Amino acid sequence: MDDKRNLIAAILLSVAILLGWNFVSEKFFPTPDKPDVTTTVAGADGAAPAATPATQGQPSALPAPGAPAAAAAQAIRPVNVVLAEGQRIPIETPAIKGSINLVGARIDDVTLSKYRQTIEKDSPAVRLFAPGGTEAAYFASLGWAAQGIAVPNANTVWTATGGKLTPTTPVTLSWANATGQNFRIEYSIDSNYLITAKQTIANTGTAPVSLSSFALIDRLGKPTDPHEQDSWTIHVGPTGYLGGKSVFDTDYDDVEEAPNRTVRYDSAGWLGFTDKYWLAAIVPAKGERVTAAISSPSANNYQTLFARDFRQVAPGKQVTTTSRIFAGAKEVNILSKYQDDQGITRLSNAIDWGWFEFFEVPIFKLLDWLFKQVGNFGVAIMALTLIIRLLMFPIAQRQFGSMAQMRLVQPKMKALQERHKDDKPKMQQELMKLYKDEKINPLAGCLPIVIQIPIFYALYKVLMLTIEMRHQPFILWIKDLSAPDPLHILNLFGLLPFTPPSILSIGILAVILGITMFLQFRLNPQATDPVQQQVFKIMPWLFMFIMAPFAAGLLLYWITNNILSIAQQQWMYRKFPQLKAAPAK
The missing domain is CATH 2.70.98.90 (Beta-galactosidase; Chain A, domain 5)
Known part of the structure:
Protein backbone atom coordinates (compact mmCIF):
# COMPACT_ATOMS: atom_id res chain seq x y z
CA MET A 1 0.00 0.00 0.00
CA ASP A 2 2.81 2.40 0.89
CA ASP A 3 4.55 1.69 -2.42
CA LYS A 4 1.34 2.45 -4.37
CA ARG A 5 0.79 5.62 -2.39
CA ASN A 6 4.38 6.72 -3.07
CA LEU A 7 4.02 5.90 -6.75
CA ILE A 8 0.83 7.98 -7.05
CA ALA A 9 2.56 10.84 -5.22
CA ALA A 10 5.51 10.64 -7.59
CA ILE A 11 3.24 10.75 -10.65
CA LEU A 12 1.24 13.69 -9.30
CA LEU A 13 4.47 15.53 -8.49
CA SER A 14 5.76 14.92 -12.02
CA VAL A 15 2.54 16.27 -13.53
CA ALA A 16 2.71 19.34 -11.26
CA ILE A 17 6.29 20.00 -12.35
CA LEU A 18 5.37 19.60 -15.99
CA LEU A 19 2.43 22.00 -15.79
CA GLY A 20 4.14 24.48 -13.47
CA TRP A 21 7.32 24.61 -15.49
CA ASN A 22 5.51 26.20 -18.41
CA PHE A 23 4.71 29.22 -16.25
CA VAL A 24 8.12 29.34 -14.60
CA SER A 25 10.04 29.08 -17.88
CA GLU A 26 8.01 31.85 -19.54
CA LYS A 27 8.62 34.15 -16.58
CA PHE A 28 12.26 33.40 -15.76
CA PHE A 29 13.67 31.67 -18.87
CA PRO A 30 12.00 33.33 -21.89
CA THR A 31 12.64 31.90 -25.33
CA PRO A 32 12.01 33.36 -28.78
CA ASP A 33 8.44 32.89 -29.94
CA LYS A 34 9.40 31.94 -33.48
CA PRO A 35 12.65 30.54 -34.82
CA ASP A 36 13.01 32.96 -37.70
CA VAL A 37 11.69 36.35 -36.64
CA THR A 38 13.19 39.22 -34.68
CA THR A 39 11.24 42.41 -35.28
CA THR A 40 12.85 45.78 -35.71
CA VAL A 41 13.39 47.81 -32.60
CA ALA A 42 11.67 50.80 -34.17
CA GLY A 43 8.57 48.84 -35.10
CA ALA A 44 6.67 48.42 -38.30
CA ASP A 45 6.14 51.14 -40.85
CA GLY A 46 2.36 50.91 -40.75
CA ALA A 47 0.10 53.57 -39.32
CA ALA A 48 -1.07 53.52 -35.72
CA PRO A 49 -3.94 55.29 -34.03
CA ALA A 50 -1.86 57.08 -31.40
CA ALA A 51 -0.10 60.41 -31.86
CA THR A 52 3.46 61.36 -31.04
CA PRO A 53 3.56 63.05 -27.59
CA ALA A 54 4.01 66.78 -27.84
CA THR A 55 6.95 66.60 -25.42
CA GLN A 56 8.98 64.07 -27.38
CA GLY A 57 12.50 65.30 -28.06
CA GLN A 58 12.39 68.03 -25.42
CA PRO A 59 14.55 67.62 -22.27
CA SER A 60 12.21 67.17 -19.32
CA ALA A 61 14.11 65.35 -16.60
CA LEU A 62 16.64 68.04 -15.66
CA PRO A 63 16.24 71.85 -15.48
CA ALA A 64 16.66 73.41 -18.89
CA PRO A 65 16.03 77.17 -18.66
CA GLY A 66 15.11 78.64 -21.99
CA ALA A 67 14.01 75.33 -23.54
CA PRO A 68 11.41 76.07 -26.19
CA ALA A 69 7.84 74.92 -26.01
CA ALA A 70 7.24 71.55 -27.57
CA ALA A 71 5.73 71.28 -31.00
CA ALA A 72 2.17 70.14 -31.35
CA ALA A 73 1.49 66.43 -31.47
CA GLN A 74 1.68 64.83 -34.88
CA ALA A 75 -0.22 61.94 -36.36
CA ILE A 76 1.74 58.72 -36.78
CA ARG A 77 3.10 58.18 -40.29
CA PRO A 78 5.21 55.49 -41.98
CA TRP A 353 25.36 38.64 -17.68
CA GLY A 354 23.99 38.55 -14.14
CA TRP A 355 25.68 37.11 -11.06
CA PHE A 356 27.66 34.48 -12.95
CA GLU A 357 29.45 36.81 -15.34
CA PHE A 358 32.81 35.40 -14.21
CA PHE A 359 31.68 32.01 -15.52
CA GLU A 360 29.52 33.01 -18.48
CA VAL A 361 32.06 35.24 -20.24
CA PRO A 362 34.71 32.45 -20.47
CA ILE A 363 32.00 30.09 -21.79
CA PHE A 364 31.10 32.67 -24.43
CA LYS A 365 34.71 33.33 -25.42
CA LEU A 366 35.47 29.63 -25.76
CA LEU A 367 32.29 29.02 -27.75
CA ASP A 368 32.95 32.03 -29.98
CA TRP A 369 36.53 30.85 -30.60
CA LEU A 370 35.34 27.35 -31.47
CA PHE A 371 32.75 28.80 -33.83
CA LYS A 372 35.44 30.79 -35.65
CA GLN A 373 37.53 27.63 -36.00
CA VAL A 374 34.84 25.25 -37.27
CA GLY A 375 32.46 27.70 -38.98
CA ASN A 376 29.28 26.05 -37.66
CA PHE A 377 27.74 27.14 -34.41
CA GLY A 378 26.09 23.75 -33.75
CA VAL A 379 29.40 21.96 -34.22
CA ALA A 380 30.97 24.53 -31.89
CA ILE A 381 28.40 23.68 -29.21
CA MET A 382 29.19 19.98 -29.61
CA ALA A 383 32.93 20.70 -29.37
CA LEU A 384 32.32 22.82 -26.27
CA THR A 385 30.39 19.92 -24.72
CA LEU A 386 33.26 17.54 -25.47
CA ILE A 387 35.78 19.92 -23.87
CA ILE A 388 33.61 20.26 -20.76
CA ARG A 389 33.25 16.46 -20.56
CA LEU A 390 37.03 16.05 -20.81
CA LEU A 391 37.57 18.59 -18.04
CA MET A 392 34.99 16.81 -15.92
CA PHE A 393 36.32 13.34 -16.72
CA PRO A 394 37.90 12.78 -13.26
CA ILE A 395 34.65 13.80 -11.57
CA ALA A 396 32.63 11.62 -13.92
CA GLN A 397 34.93 8.71 -13.15
CA ARG A 398 34.32 9.24 -9.47
CA GLN A 399 30.60 9.32 -10.16
CA PHE A 400 30.83 6.09 -12.09
CA GLY A 401 32.88 4.52 -9.33
CA SER A 402 30.22 5.50 -6.82
CA MET A 403 27.48 4.05 -9.03
CA ALA A 404 29.53 0.88 -9.47
CA GLN A 405 29.91 0.52 -5.71
CA MET A 406 26.18 1.03 -5.31
CA ARG A 407 25.66 -1.65 -7.93
CA LEU A 408 27.92 -4.10 -6.07
CA VAL A 409 26.11 -3.69 -2.76
CA GLN A 410 22.60 -3.79 -4.18
CA PRO A 411 22.01 -7.41 -3.02
CA LYS A 412 22.97 -6.39 0.51
CA MET A 413 20.72 -3.34 0.33
CA LYS A 414 17.79 -5.45 -0.86
CA ALA A 415 18.40 -7.91 1.95
CA LEU A 416 18.36 -5.09 4.50
CA GLN A 417 15.14 -3.72 3.05
CA GLU A 418 13.48 -7.11 3.24
CA ARG A 419 14.75 -7.72 6.77
CA HIS A 420 13.53 -4.35 8.10
CA LYS A 421 10.60 -3.64 5.80
CA ASP A 422 8.34 -3.09 8.82
CA ASP A 423 10.80 -0.79 10.59
CA LYS A 424 11.70 2.13 8.34
CA PRO A 425 13.95 3.98 10.86
CA LYS A 426 15.91 0.78 11.51
CA MET A 427 16.24 0.17 7.76
CA GLN A 428 17.65 3.69 7.21
CA GLN A 429 20.05 3.21 10.11
CA GLU A 430 21.33 -0.07 8.69
CA LEU A 431 21.65 1.45 5.21
CA MET A 432 23.77 4.27 6.58
CA LYS A 433 25.95 1.73 8.36
CA LEU A 434 26.30 -0.24 5.14
CA TYR A 435 27.37 2.90 3.25
CA LYS A 436 29.95 3.59 5.94
CA ASP A 437 31.31 0.05 5.99
CA GLU A 438 31.55 -0.12 2.18
CA LYS A 439 32.92 3.46 1.98
CA ILE A 440 30.12 4.58 -0.29
CA ASN A 441 28.88 8.16 -0.67
CA PRO A 442 25.33 7.88 -2.07
CA LEU A 443 25.42 11.56 -3.04
CA ALA A 444 28.64 11.34 -5.06
CA GLY A 445 26.70 10.46 -8.18
CA CYS A 446 24.84 13.78 -7.97
CA LEU A 447 27.99 15.93 -8.23
CA PRO A 448 28.24 15.97 -12.05
CA ILE A 449 24.56 16.87 -12.26
CA VAL A 450 25.10 19.76 -9.82
CA ILE A 451 28.08 20.98 -11.86
CA GLN A 452 26.01 20.80 -15.05
CA ILE A 453 23.52 23.33 -13.67
CA PRO A 454 25.79 26.44 -13.81
CA ILE A 455 27.20 25.27 -17.17
CA PHE A 456 23.68 24.91 -18.55
CA TYR A 457 22.66 28.30 -17.15
CA ALA A 458 25.77 29.97 -18.57
CA LEU A 459 25.09 28.47 -22.00
CA TYR A 460 21.46 29.58 -21.74
CA LYS A 461 22.55 33.17 -21.07
CA VAL A 462 25.09 33.08 -23.89
CA LEU A 463 22.51 31.78 -26.37
CA MET A 464 19.83 34.22 -25.26
CA LEU A 465 21.91 37.39 -24.81
CA THR A 466 24.83 37.51 -27.21
CA ILE A 467 24.21 38.89 -30.68
CA GLU A 468 27.00 36.65 -32.01
CA MET A 469 24.73 33.62 -31.50
CA ARG A 470 21.61 35.13 -33.05
CA HIS A 471 20.32 33.46 -36.24
CA GLN A 472 23.16 30.93 -36.32
CA PRO A 473 22.18 27.75 -38.23
CA PHE A 474 23.18 24.13 -37.60
CA ILE A 475 22.04 21.56 -40.17
CA LEU A 476 18.88 20.65 -42.06
CA TRP A 477 15.83 22.25 -40.44
CA ILE A 478 17.72 23.96 -37.60
CA LYS A 479 18.15 27.47 -39.02
CA ASP A 480 18.54 29.34 -35.72
CA LEU A 481 20.11 27.66 -32.69
CA SER A 482 19.13 30.56 -30.41
CA ALA A 483 15.44 29.79 -31.09
CA PRO A 484 13.34 26.68 -30.30
CA ASP A 485 13.14 23.72 -32.65
CA PRO A 486 10.73 24.93 -35.40
CA LEU A 487 9.36 21.47 -36.30
CA HIS A 488 6.61 20.25 -33.95
CA ILE A 489 5.30 16.73 -33.93
CA LEU A 490 1.71 17.68 -33.05
CA ASN A 491 1.23 19.76 -36.20
CA LEU A 492 3.01 17.15 -38.35
CA PHE A 493 6.11 19.32 -38.71
CA GLY A 494 4.20 22.31 -40.04
CA LEU A 495 1.87 20.49 -42.39
CA LEU A 496 -1.15 21.29 -40.20
CA PRO A 497 -2.00 25.03 -39.96
CA PHE A 498 -1.68 25.58 -36.21
CA THR A 499 1.04 26.18 -33.64
CA PRO A 500 0.88 23.93 -30.56
CA PRO A 501 1.00 25.58 -27.12
CA SER A 502 4.51 25.77 -25.68
CA ILE A 503 3.88 22.96 -23.21
CA LEU A 504 3.13 20.62 -26.14
CA SER A 505 5.65 22.01 -28.64
CA ILE A 506 7.58 18.77 -28.83
CA GLY A 507 10.14 18.90 -31.61
CA ILE A 508 12.55 16.36 -33.03
CA LEU A 509 15.40 17.53 -30.80
CA ALA A 510 13.22 17.18 -27.69
CA VAL A 511 12.37 13.58 -28.63
CA ILE A 512 16.05 12.78 -29.20
CA LEU A 513 16.79 14.35 -25.81
CA GLY A 514 14.22 12.12 -24.12
CA ILE A 515 15.54 8.97 -25.84
CA THR A 516 19.19 9.66 -25.03
CA MET A 517 18.35 10.46 -21.40
CA PHE A 518 16.30 7.24 -21.19
CA LEU A 519 19.24 5.20 -22.55
CA GLN A 520 21.61 6.91 -20.13
CA PHE A 521 19.37 6.11 -17.16
CA ARG A 522 19.12 2.48 -18.35
CA LEU A 523 22.89 2.15 -17.87
CA ASN A 524 22.79 3.51 -14.32
CA PRO A 525 22.41 1.13 -11.38
CA GLN A 526 18.74 0.58 -10.64
CA ALA A 527 17.51 2.37 -7.53
CA THR A 528 16.44 0.12 -4.69
CA ASP A 529 13.46 2.28 -3.75
CA PRO A 530 10.44 1.47 -6.00
CA VAL A 531 9.38 5.12 -5.98
CA GLN A 532 12.82 6.20 -7.18
CA GLN A 533 12.64 3.56 -9.88
CA GLN A 534 9.35 4.99 -11.14
CA VAL A 535 10.64 8.57 -10.98
CA PHE A 536 13.72 7.66 -13.02
CA LYS A 537 11.49 6.00 -15.60
CA ILE A 538 9.33 9.11 -15.90
CA MET A 539 12.12 11.70 -15.71
CA PRO A 540 13.47 11.43 -19.31
CA TRP A 541 10.04 12.04 -20.79
CA LEU A 542 9.33 14.77 -18.26
CA PHE A 543 12.51 16.54 -19.32
CA MET A 544 11.48 16.08 -22.95
CA PHE A 545 8.46 18.31 -22.28
CA ILE A 546 10.36 20.73 -20.04
CA MET A 547 13.21 21.32 -22.49
CA ALA A 548 11.15 21.45 -25.69
CA PRO A 549 10.51 25.26 -25.63
CA PHE A 550 14.18 26.08 -24.96
CA ALA A 551 16.64 27.23 -27.62
CA ALA A 552 17.69 24.44 -29.97
CA GLY A 553 21.33 25.06 -29.04
CA LEU A 554 20.62 24.10 -25.43
CA LEU A 555 18.96 20.86 -26.49
CA LEU A 556 21.91 20.12 -28.77
CA TYR A 557 24.26 20.63 -25.83
CA TRP A 558 22.24 18.31 -23.58
CA ILE A 559 21.88 15.63 -26.28
CA THR A 560 25.62 15.69 -26.97
CA ASN A 561 26.32 15.47 -23.24
CA ASN A 562 23.97 12.47 -22.92
CA ILE A 563 25.64 10.66 -25.84
CA LEU A 564 29.10 11.26 -24.39
CA SER A 565 27.87 9.99 -21.01
CA ILE A 566 26.50 6.84 -22.62
CA ALA A 567 29.78 6.28 -24.47
CA GLN A 568 31.79 6.75 -21.29
CA GLN A 569 29.62 4.35 -19.31
CA GLN A 570 29.74 1.72 -22.05
CA TRP A 571 33.51 2.03 -22.14
CA MET A 572 33.68 1.56 -18.38
CA TYR A 573 31.44 -1.50 -18.51
CA ARG A 574 33.60 -3.07 -21.20
CA LYS A 575 36.71 -2.29 -19.22
CA PHE A 576 35.21 -3.74 -16.01
CA PRO A 577 32.57 -6.28 -17.10
CA GLN A 578 32.24 -7.61 -13.57
CA LEU A 579 30.47 -4.38 -12.59
CA LYS A 580 27.61 -5.05 -14.99
CA ALA A 581 27.26 -8.64 -13.88
CA ALA A 582 27.58 -7.94 -10.17
CA PRO A 583 23.87 -7.60 -9.29
CA ALA A 584 23.07 -11.03 -10.71
CA LYS A 585 25.43 -12.82 -8.31
Missing part, protein backbone atom coordinates in the same frame (compact mmCIF):
# COMPACT_ATOMS: atom_id res chain seq x y z
CA VAL A 79 8.98 55.72 -41.51
CA ASN A 80 9.76 55.87 -45.23
CA VAL A 81 7.37 58.79 -45.71
CA VAL A 82 8.94 60.83 -42.91
CA LEU A 83 12.49 60.05 -44.07
CA ALA A 84 11.66 61.29 -47.58
CA GLU A 85 10.78 64.74 -46.23
CA GLY A 86 13.14 67.57 -45.37
CA GLN A 87 16.92 67.81 -45.49
CA ARG A 88 19.16 65.02 -44.24
CA ILE A 89 22.87 64.21 -44.05
CA PRO A 90 23.56 60.52 -44.85
CA ILE A 91 25.43 58.28 -42.40
CA GLU A 92 27.35 55.33 -43.80
CA THR A 93 29.83 52.97 -42.16
CA PRO A 94 30.51 49.23 -42.54
CA ALA A 95 28.17 48.65 -39.58
CA ILE A 96 25.33 51.18 -39.89
CA LYS A 97 23.44 53.27 -42.41
CA GLY A 98 21.11 56.17 -41.78
CA SER A 99 20.92 59.93 -41.69
CA ILE A 100 20.94 63.05 -39.52
CA ASN A 101 17.88 65.25 -39.66
CA LEU A 102 18.89 68.89 -40.17
CA VAL A 103 15.65 69.86 -38.44
CA GLY A 104 16.60 69.60 -34.78
CA ALA A 105 20.03 68.05 -35.56
CA ARG A 106 18.63 64.66 -34.53
CA ILE A 107 20.26 61.30 -35.21
CA ASP A 108 16.94 59.64 -35.92
CA ASP A 109 17.62 57.20 -38.74
CA VAL A 110 19.89 54.22 -38.03
CA THR A 111 19.72 50.72 -39.49
CA LEU A 112 22.23 47.97 -38.67
CA SER A 113 23.73 46.70 -41.92
CA LYS A 114 25.04 43.38 -40.55
CA TYR A 115 21.79 42.20 -38.97
CA ARG A 116 18.52 41.17 -40.55
CA GLN A 117 15.05 41.07 -39.05
CA THR A 118 14.58 37.39 -39.90
CA ILE A 119 16.67 34.48 -41.17
CA GLU A 120 15.32 34.97 -44.68
CA LYS A 121 17.96 36.15 -47.17
CA ASP A 122 15.86 39.05 -48.44
CA SER A 123 14.89 40.23 -44.96
CA PRO A 124 15.45 43.97 -44.38
CA ALA A 125 18.10 45.23 -41.98
CA VAL A 126 17.21 45.78 -38.33
CA ARG A 127 16.12 49.37 -37.70
CA LEU A 128 17.32 50.88 -34.43
CA PHE A 129 16.43 54.60 -34.70
CA ALA A 130 13.33 56.06 -36.35
CA PRO A 131 12.27 59.71 -36.66
CA GLY A 132 9.66 61.50 -34.60
CA GLY A 133 6.13 61.18 -35.90
CA THR A 134 6.53 57.44 -36.60
CA GLU A 135 5.04 54.49 -34.75
CA ALA A 136 8.06 53.85 -32.53
CA ALA A 137 10.12 57.04 -32.76
CA TYR A 138 13.59 56.54 -31.28
CA PHE A 139 16.47 58.99 -31.64
CA ALA A 140 19.42 60.80 -30.06
CA SER A 141 19.59 64.54 -29.72
CA LEU A 142 22.04 67.18 -28.45
CA GLY A 143 21.28 70.70 -27.29
CA TRP A 144 21.75 73.61 -24.93
CA ALA A 145 19.76 75.23 -22.16
CA ALA A 146 20.39 78.91 -21.53
CA GLN A 147 19.15 81.92 -19.61
CA GLY A 148 18.06 84.99 -21.55
CA ILE A 149 19.06 83.93 -25.06
CA ALA A 150 17.57 81.78 -27.82
CA VAL A 151 19.07 78.30 -28.20
CA PRO A 152 18.51 75.65 -30.87
CA ASN A 153 15.41 73.52 -30.40
CA ALA A 154 13.59 70.62 -32.04
CA ASN A 155 12.38 72.89 -34.88
CA THR A 156 15.71 74.58 -35.62
CA VAL A 157 16.96 74.12 -39.18
CA TRP A 158 20.74 73.68 -39.13
CA THR A 159 23.26 74.41 -41.89
CA ALA A 160 25.57 71.52 -42.77
CA THR A 161 29.21 71.54 -43.86
CA GLY A 162 30.00 68.19 -45.41
CA GLY A 163 27.85 65.90 -47.53
CA LYS A 164 28.05 62.54 -45.73
CA LEU A 165 29.08 61.30 -42.28
CA THR A 166 31.56 58.43 -42.69
CA PRO A 167 34.58 57.22 -40.70
CA THR A 168 36.78 59.49 -42.86
CA THR A 169 34.48 62.48 -43.40
CA PRO A 170 33.07 64.38 -40.39
CA VAL A 171 30.10 66.71 -40.66
CA THR A 172 29.58 70.06 -38.95
CA LEU A 173 26.17 71.62 -38.28
CA SER A 174 25.88 75.32 -37.40
CA TRP A 175 23.22 77.80 -36.35
CA ALA A 176 23.29 81.36 -34.97
CA ASN A 177 20.74 83.32 -32.97
CA ALA A 178 19.95 87.03 -33.21
CA THR A 179 22.04 88.05 -30.15
CA GLY A 180 25.47 86.95 -31.37
CA GLN A 181 25.76 83.37 -30.17
CA ASN A 182 26.93 80.79 -32.71
CA PHE A 183 26.24 77.10 -32.09
CA ARG A 184 28.09 74.23 -33.79
CA ILE A 185 27.90 70.44 -33.58
CA GLU A 186 30.76 68.51 -35.19
CA TYR A 187 29.87 64.86 -35.76
CA SER A 188 32.43 62.13 -36.41
CA ILE A 189 31.94 58.36 -36.47
CA ASP A 190 34.11 55.27 -36.30
CA SER A 191 33.73 52.11 -38.37
CA ASN A 192 31.40 50.51 -35.81
CA TYR A 193 28.71 52.13 -33.67
CA LEU A 194 30.23 55.13 -31.85
CA ILE A 195 29.39 58.70 -32.87
CA THR A 196 31.36 61.56 -31.31
CA ALA A 197 29.71 64.97 -31.11
CA LYS A 198 31.57 68.16 -30.19
CA GLN A 199 29.18 70.94 -29.14
CA THR A 200 30.58 74.47 -29.35
CA ILE A 201 29.00 77.77 -28.30
CA ALA A 202 30.91 80.87 -29.48
CA ASN A 203 29.75 84.11 -27.86
CA THR A 204 30.26 87.00 -30.31
CA GLY A 205 27.76 89.19 -28.46
CA THR A 206 28.45 92.04 -26.07
CA ALA A 207 27.39 90.37 -22.82
CA PRO A 208 28.27 87.11 -21.06
CA VAL A 209 25.78 84.25 -21.32
CA SER A 210 25.01 81.38 -18.97
CA LEU A 211 24.23 78.00 -20.48
CA SER A 212 24.43 74.25 -20.15
CA SER A 213 24.75 71.53 -22.79
CA PHE A 214 22.96 68.19 -22.70
CA ALA A 215 22.50 64.93 -24.60
CA LEU A 216 19.40 62.75 -24.60
CA ILE A 217 17.87 59.64 -26.08
CA ASP A 218 14.13 59.73 -26.64
CA ARG A 219 12.03 56.63 -27.18
CA LEU A 220 8.35 56.26 -27.96
CA GLY A 221 6.89 53.01 -26.68
CA LYS A 222 8.54 49.87 -25.38
CA PRO A 223 8.84 46.31 -26.70
CA THR A 224 5.49 44.60 -27.10
CA ASP A 225 6.83 41.12 -27.87
CA PRO A 226 6.71 39.20 -24.53
CA HIS A 227 10.09 37.62 -25.33
CA GLU A 228 11.67 41.09 -25.71
CA GLN A 229 10.45 42.40 -22.36
CA ASP A 230 12.22 42.65 -19.04
CA SER A 231 12.48 39.36 -17.14
CA TRP A 232 14.26 37.84 -14.18
CA THR A 233 17.18 36.69 -16.32
CA ILE A 234 17.29 39.36 -19.06
CA HIS A 235 17.03 43.11 -18.40
CA VAL A 236 15.36 45.16 -21.13
CA GLY A 237 14.76 48.89 -20.67
CA PRO A 238 16.63 51.84 -19.12
CA THR A 239 20.19 51.03 -18.15
CA GLY A 240 23.62 52.57 -17.68
CA TYR A 241 26.50 53.11 -15.30
CA LEU A 242 24.84 55.56 -12.93
CA GLY A 243 25.66 56.69 -9.44
CA GLY A 244 28.77 54.49 -9.40
CA LYS A 245 27.09 51.19 -10.35
CA SER A 246 25.59 49.34 -13.29
CA VAL A 247 21.81 49.79 -13.31
CA PHE A 248 19.66 46.75 -14.08
CA ASP A 249 16.90 47.25 -11.53
CA THR A 250 15.04 50.16 -13.17
CA ASP A 251 12.42 49.31 -15.77
CA TYR A 252 9.84 51.34 -17.66
CA ASP A 253 7.19 50.88 -14.97
CA ASP A 254 9.59 52.10 -12.26
CA VAL A 255 10.17 55.31 -14.20
CA GLU A 256 6.44 55.92 -14.69
CA GLU A 257 5.75 55.35 -11.00
CA ALA A 258 8.65 57.49 -9.71
CA PRO A 259 8.01 60.98 -8.25
CA ASN A 260 7.55 63.41 -11.14
CA ARG A 261 8.03 60.36 -13.40
CA THR A 262 11.80 60.83 -13.05
CA VAL A 263 14.69 58.88 -11.52
CA ARG A 264 17.71 61.15 -10.96
CA TYR A 265 21.42 60.35 -10.58
CA ASP A 266 24.28 62.58 -9.45
CA SER A 267 26.81 60.99 -11.83
CA ALA A 268 26.84 59.00 -15.05
CA GLY A 269 29.40 57.04 -17.00
CA TRP A 270 26.79 56.31 -19.69
CA LEU A 271 23.05 55.69 -19.91
CA GLY A 272 20.43 54.71 -22.44
CA PHE A 273 18.03 51.94 -23.41
CA THR A 274 18.89 48.31 -23.92
CA ASP A 275 16.98 45.66 -25.81
CA LYS A 276 17.98 42.02 -25.86
CA TYR A 277 20.50 42.54 -28.68
CA TRP A 278 20.62 46.31 -29.29
CA LEU A 279 21.77 49.36 -27.32
CA ALA A 280 21.33 53.11 -27.67
CA ALA A 281 23.39 55.09 -25.14
CA ILE A 282 24.75 58.56 -24.54
CA VAL A 283 28.21 58.94 -23.02
CA PRO A 284 29.84 62.08 -21.59
CA ALA A 285 33.55 62.75 -22.02
CA LYS A 286 35.84 60.56 -19.94
CA GLY A 287 35.95 61.77 -16.35
CA GLU A 288 33.43 64.58 -16.98
CA ARG A 289 31.01 65.45 -14.20
CA VAL A 290 27.36 65.41 -15.27
CA THR A 291 23.99 64.86 -13.70
CA ALA A 292 21.61 62.37 -15.28
CA ALA A 293 18.04 61.19 -15.22
CA ILE A 294 15.72 58.57 -16.64
CA SER A 295 12.24 59.96 -17.13
CA SER A 296 8.86 59.49 -18.77
CA PRO A 297 7.74 62.95 -19.96
CA SER A 298 4.34 61.58 -21.00
CA ALA A 299 2.53 58.31 -21.40
CA ASN A 300 4.46 55.78 -23.48
CA ASN A 301 7.39 58.19 -23.92
CA TYR A 302 10.77 57.64 -22.23
CA GLN A 303 14.01 59.61 -22.03
CA THR A 304 17.54 59.19 -20.77
CA LEU A 305 19.38 62.47 -20.35
CA PHE A 306 22.60 63.87 -18.97
CA ALA A 307 23.34 67.58 -18.53
CA ARG A 308 26.35 69.64 -17.55
CA ASP A 309 26.44 72.43 -14.99
CA PHE A 310 25.63 75.96 -16.17
CA ARG A 311 28.70 78.05 -16.93
CA GLN A 312 29.44 81.61 -18.05
CA VAL A 313 30.74 82.28 -21.55
CA ALA A 314 32.29 85.75 -21.78
CA PRO A 315 32.09 87.87 -24.95
CA GLY A 316 34.66 86.75 -27.50
CA LYS A 317 35.03 83.32 -25.87
CA GLN A 318 33.76 79.87 -26.75
CA VAL A 319 33.12 76.61 -24.89
CA THR A 320 33.28 73.10 -26.38
CA THR A 321 31.92 69.95 -24.78
CA THR A 322 32.14 66.40 -26.11
CA SER A 323 29.44 63.75 -26.01
CA ARG A 324 29.38 60.27 -27.52
CA ILE A 325 26.46 58.26 -28.83
CA PHE A 326 26.44 54.48 -29.11
CA ALA A 327 23.82 53.12 -31.50
CA GLY A 328 24.22 49.51 -32.48
CA ALA A 329 24.43 45.84 -31.63
CA LYS A 330 25.73 44.61 -28.29
CA GLU A 331 28.71 42.76 -29.72
CA VAL A 332 30.85 41.53 -26.84
CA ASN A 333 34.22 42.44 -28.33
CA ILE A 334 33.06 45.87 -29.51
CA LEU A 335 31.63 46.79 -26.11
CA SER A 336 34.83 45.62 -24.40
CA LYS A 337 36.95 47.60 -26.86
CA TYR A 338 35.02 50.81 -26.21
CA GLN A 339 35.23 50.15 -22.49
CA ASP A 340 39.02 49.77 -22.61
CA ASP A 341 40.03 52.19 -25.36
CA GLN A 342 37.41 54.92 -24.91
CA GLY A 343 37.22 54.71 -21.12
CA ILE A 344 33.45 54.07 -21.09
CA THR A 345 33.05 52.55 -17.65
CA ARG A 346 31.54 49.05 -17.67
CA LEU A 347 29.94 49.43 -21.08
CA SER A 348 30.29 45.66 -21.46
CA ASN A 349 27.68 45.35 -18.69
CA ALA A 350 25.09 46.51 -21.21
CA ILE A 351 24.87 42.74 -21.66
CA ASP A 352 23.07 41.55 -18.56
